Amino acid sequence: MNTMARNSADYDVIVVGARCAGAPTAMLLARQGHSVLLLERNRFPSDTLSTHWVLRPGVERLARWGLLDTLTATGCPALERISLDFDGLALSGQPTGADGPAITYAPRRTVLDGLLAEAATAAGAELREGTAVRGVLWEDGAVCGVVGQAADGREFTARARLVIGADGRNSTIARAVGAAVPVDRGPLAATAYAYWEDLPVSGVEASFQVGAGLSMWPTHGGRTVVSLTLRRERLRAWGGQHARGYREQLEAFPAVAERLRSARPAGPVRTAANLRNFYRQSHGPGWALAGDAGHHKDPIAARGISDAFTDAENLSGAVHDGLRGALPLDRSLARYQARRDTGTAAAFAFACRQSELRSVDQDLASRLRAASDDPAAVGALLGVFAGARRLEELFAGAPLRSADTR
Numbered sequence: 001m002n003t004m005a006r007n008s009a010d011y012d013v014i015v016v017g018a019r020c021a022g023a024p025t026a027m028l029l030a031r032q033g034h035s036v037l038l039l040e041r042n043r044f045p046s047d048t049l050s051t052h053w054v055l056r057p058g059v060e061r062l063a064r065w066g067l068l069d070t071l072t073a074t075g076c077p078a079l080e081r082i083s084l085d086f087d088g089l090a091l092s093g094q095p096t097g098a099d100g101p102a103i104t105y106a107p108r109r110t111v112l113d114g115l116l117a118e119a120a121t122a123a124g125a126e127l128r129e130g131t132a133v134r135g136v137l138w139e140d141g142a143v144c145g146v147v148g149q150a151a152d153g154r155e156f157t158a159r160a161r162l163v164i165g166a167d168g169r170n171s172t173i174a175r176a177v178g179a180a181v182p183v184d185r186g187p188l189a190a191t192a193y194a195y196w197e198d199l200p201v202s203g204v205e206a207s208f209q210v211g212a213g214l215s216m217w218p219t220h221g222g223r224t225v226v227s228l229t230l231r232r233e234r235l236r237a238w239g240g241q242h243a244r245g246y247r248e249q250l251e252a253f254p255a256v257a258e259r260l261r262s263a264r265p266a267g268p269v270r271t272a273a274n275l276r277n278f279y280r281q282s283h284g285p286g287w288a289l290a291g292d293a294g295h296h297k298d299p300i301a302a303r304g305i306s307d308a309f310t311d312a313e314n315l316s317g318a319v320h321d322g323l324r325g326a327l328p329l330d331r332s333l334a335r336y337q338a339r340r341d342t343g344t345a346a347a348f349a350f351a352c353r354q355s356e357l358r359s360v361d362q363d364l365a366s367r368l369r370a371a372s373d374d375p376a377a378v379g380a381l382l383g384v385f386a387g388a389r390r391l392e393e394l395f396a397g398a399p400l401r402s403a404d405t406r
């Protein structure tokens with residue numbers, strides 16, 4: 001980090017993007033005494049494309065940060081059961097982790113993201129909503145700030161010792177710094193989802209068959225989110241008629257389609273077809289990336305929110321070490337990235353494999369069959385899907401191949 005930039009910095013850290021990666025990163029840095037500017041082009045409460053199932057690692061972090069009680073006080077239903085059906089191979093029960101039941105939640109992003117942003121400001125971060133970052137400032141080959149459009153429409157600049165891009169999978173910061181993309185499997189599947197009323201569900205319910213997957217869980221306001229994963233060409237074939245295409249695709253899951261006949265759709269069908277699976281280089285002189293900006297995988301594995309929280313924790317720790325001089329900042333950030341890459345490799349391989357929507361993996365099928373008569377084994381397997389146990393437990397006989405990440 002060059003001294004010029006350091007001496008003239010307005011803040012220790014600027015974080016761009018104030019949702020699952022950015023807000024907790026800002027909160028944790030501010031709690032450690034750093035001056036943090038948090039920039040967000042939207043205004044809260046604000047929705048975003050997401051079916052928002054938060055797995056155990058995410059729930060545990062919310063608890064650790066003192067935010068789980070705040071979330072449950074909003075009336076977010078606890079998800080205590082998981083029912084899975086892989087091409088007729090069914091498994092249902094209470095997921096467990098090493099410490100007992102693995103309860104998860106699926107909060108609306110309007111609620112969760114607002115709560116995270118509030119926690120960041122309560123910790124002392126300065127949040128500027130309605131503020132769009134357009135690019136970065138450079139000094140002596142290092143990023144030393146950002147330039148953008150303030151809420152009043154005027155251009156602004158702000159300087160910091162470090163700029164963190166937590167600005168999602170189409171990150172402006174990644175583009176501005178020219179972050180390399182060493183792993184890119186492109187988009188593999190599409191998603192279409194909608195909210196329903198009067199559709200009782202028992203926790204998480206999901207079915208997978210060749211070419212399509214369906215998952216649903218309850219969320220705020222008595223609503224249930226019903227999400228389809230499908231081949232991208234199938235979504236294209238809907239020709240923009242999303243409501244009709246979604247309804248027709250639901251018929252591939254007759255038991256759910258039957259239940260939906262007595263339910264009511266609440267709002268439009270939302271779709272996402274360009275969900276690339278990638279890893280970006282996530283640090284460089286004066287900059288770092290967190291959450292989807294640095295690493296993204298298909299939402300079929302429902303890991304993005306939990307991974308963003310994990311990044312927030314690991315990155316804020318690395319930045320704290322670097323800024324207080326415990327370790328050179330570049331080494332500390334390199335450790336953060338290495339830790340992220342190792343920690344997400346299995347889920348990345350799993351998400352890529354699942355989003356190809358092929359027939360059920362044989363390793364997985366034999367594990368499901370072997371467990372089906374033993375409630376403890378069922379709970380443990382479901383615990384893997386809830387993120388309470390390592391994915392490697394599910395593929396004990398055939399570890400996730402590193403080739404799958406390429």
Ligand SMILES: Cc1cc2nc3c(=O)[nH]c(=O)nc-3n(C[C@H](O)[C@H](O)[C@H](O)COP(=O)(O)OP(=O)(O)OC[C@H]3O[C@@H](n4cnc5c(N)ncnc54)[C@H](O)[C@@H]3O)c2cc1C
Binds near residue numbers: 050052191272
């Ligand atoms: C259809 C779909 C379903 C999903 N379902 C799940 C699920 O069930 N469970 C799960 O864990 N994950 C799910 N995900 C993934 C999850 O939503 C993301 O992984 C998560 O939102 C990542 O958080 P983030 O903070 O990194 O990025 P984002 O949530 O994308 O937030 C980035 C923020 O940066 C802001 N921003 C961007 N550019 C700028 C700029 N230039 N200036 C200022 N602000 C900027 C944006 O406005 C945004 O608020 C799903 C994703 C999709 C698309």
